Amino acid sequence: MKHKLIAGLDIGSTAVRLVLGQLIATENGEKLQVVGAVSGPANGVSKGVITSIEDATSSISACLEKAERLLGVSVSEVYIGINGPNLKCERSKGVVGVSRSDSEINNEDVVRVNQAAEALTVPQHYSILHVVPLMYKVDNQEFIKNPIGMTGIRLEAEVLIVQSLSSQIKNLTRSIERAGLAINDLVFSPLAAATVVVDSTQKELGVAVVNLGSSTTSVAVFEEGEVLHTAVLPIGSAHITNDIAIGLRCSLVLAEKIKVRYGSAKAENFNKKDEIDISDLLAEENLNEDNSAISRHYVAEIIQARVEEILEKVDAELKKIQRSGMLPAGVVLIGGGAKLGDLVEIAKKCLRLPVSLGGNRQVPTVNDKVNDLEYLTALGLVAWGEQQQRMVGPGTFLPGNIGGWLKKIVGWIKP
Structure with a gap:
């Protein structure tokens, strides 16, 4: 298949679901189209948490083999949904001075203020999964969604930080990698699903x-x-x-x-x-x-x-x-x-x-299977991946914490 594949993998407690999309060139630019979906039983997973890396790897591998057999495609990298009762969210604030001499706020200032807000005391054995900007404040002006291009001296940010147990992230990534897959991003499952259902x-x-x-x-x-x-x-x-x-x-x-x-x-x-x-x-x-x-x-x-x-x-x-x-x-x-x-x-x-x-409100598909309630999270992961690749560019995934917090910040700020 010549088109760039985007794969979303949803690993649940009872089933592993894989949805595949591709970016197709049109007169109006690239367009995402879903081409297929497969599922298989999940073993080694309980309440969204890996309980056996060997069993989870086997379940993921079986789902990939099914995709290759039925859809005729080979999957090498995926967007992964992460879930589990150990996930937690907290609000945090950060403040920085605007760097430019003309006081115009640029991308670097936004990244710095989000980094400052991220520097809260993370509980032991937890890692940051998402840093989601909620609002910004420039000097005394509040409730700003995108401060880029505005003028000010002091920039403040309030963010929502989604955290997960480090061991849960490591066990999940190890299971994925043992199945021969590279991880593009780890995404909190409801956030991914929301990209297509609302x-x-x-x-x-x-x-x-x-x-x-x-x-x-x-x-x-x-x-x-x-x-x-x-x-x-x-x-x-x-x-x-x-x-x-x-x-x-x-x-x-x-x-x-x-x-x-x-x-x-x-x-x-x-x-x-x-x-x-x-x-x-x-x-x-x-x-x-x-x-x-x-x-x-x-x-x-x-x-x-x-x-x-x-x-x-x-x-x-x-x-x-x-x-x-x-x-x-x-x-x-x-x-x-x-x-x-x-x-x-x-x-x-x-x-x-x-x-x-x-229901699927956002992504055109030739396969009605992906519109099923069970597949909407995996479909959302594909849509999430498409948004991230448009923001950053395919093949240029940024380093950082698992999934790359910088990509997430860029994705949540819509100019």
């Missing part, structure tokens, strides 16, 4: 992207075009499956199939006499049980209880930043767990906000 208007008004994964639920809140808050909760759709297995006294495999095929997050939609015939599911599992009918209302009660717990934790994150029930653009749900029946309806009630399922 637009600039939603980010300006105030919106939260909630990724319901298998073992974790991640949250990214945007307002006035910038990231306001991020969080990863150690609870996900697998907990719903576990609850069903306990409640029905069945295997996890059967519980997952019941959840996917008949699951609903709203018990009041069914009466106690409504039943589900699971004889076909029992046959698939080679199980022979006398009672193949279960109460749909009971299953929905089990699901609703856990869903409400997850949504309460999401709302608790919004309360931390005084945005509970206060995001005009509402909440966008993505991830495999968001496919659950009646989830949007119950989320509107619990969060007191507009709620919708996420």
Whole structure:
């Protein structure tokens, strides 16, 4: 394939997903087009954290081999999504003097002030993943988004710093490199997904992207075009499956199939006499049980209880930043767990906000598979990569902390 490939790799607790895009030359310049997507089971990963480098490497390699076989492409470098309950975010401020004699602020001043803001005391065993500028202040003028070209003597910056355990970053990068891949960038997964599921208007008004994964639920809140808050909760759709297995006294495999095929997050939609015939599911599992009918209302009660717990934790994150029930653009749900029946309806009630399922709003594709809720994070990584390459230029990835903080700063400041 002659065109420049951009690959996004999303390593979840249950699946590894790879989306491939390419930059195609058009009359109006290069244009990103997604050409394919593959997935495979994930081993050696729990709650977004590598628990076995050998197993994780094997899972990644199997996904790459599948891509080469089905799509006919060879992947050598990727953008990686990183997740996990150990990620944390903090706000920090920095101040510098403007360097030029004519007091005009340039790129170097912006980089220096962000470096000054980055120089907070990072907890032991943590590394900085993202430095996201929130706002700037030039002398006494506040709430400036892009100070480049302005005149002033004193430049201040307030940034959001996303941090991750150093060991988590090292284990993830080691697994990727052992699979024969070079890492272009490590990106906090919800930030990557947001590049394709929400637009600039939603980010300006105030919106939260909630990724319901298998073992974790991640949250990214945007307002006035910038990231306001991020969080990863150690609870996900697998907990719903576990609850069903306990409640029905069945295997996890059967519980997952019941959840996917008949699951609903709203018990009041069914009466106690409504039943589900699971004889076909029992046959698939080679199980022979006398009672193949279960109460749909009971299953929905089990699901609703856990869903409400997850949504309460999401709302608790919004309360931390005084945005509970206060995001005009509402909440966008993505991830495999968001496919659950009646989830949007119950989320509107619990969060007191507009709620919708996420979709690909930004990237043209010839493959409908990548528009699936499960693939939106990997697709977002491709879009993130395309933005970074336009900012810095392909093949000129900058050094620094994992992923290169300078690229991230450049990417968040839009002239």
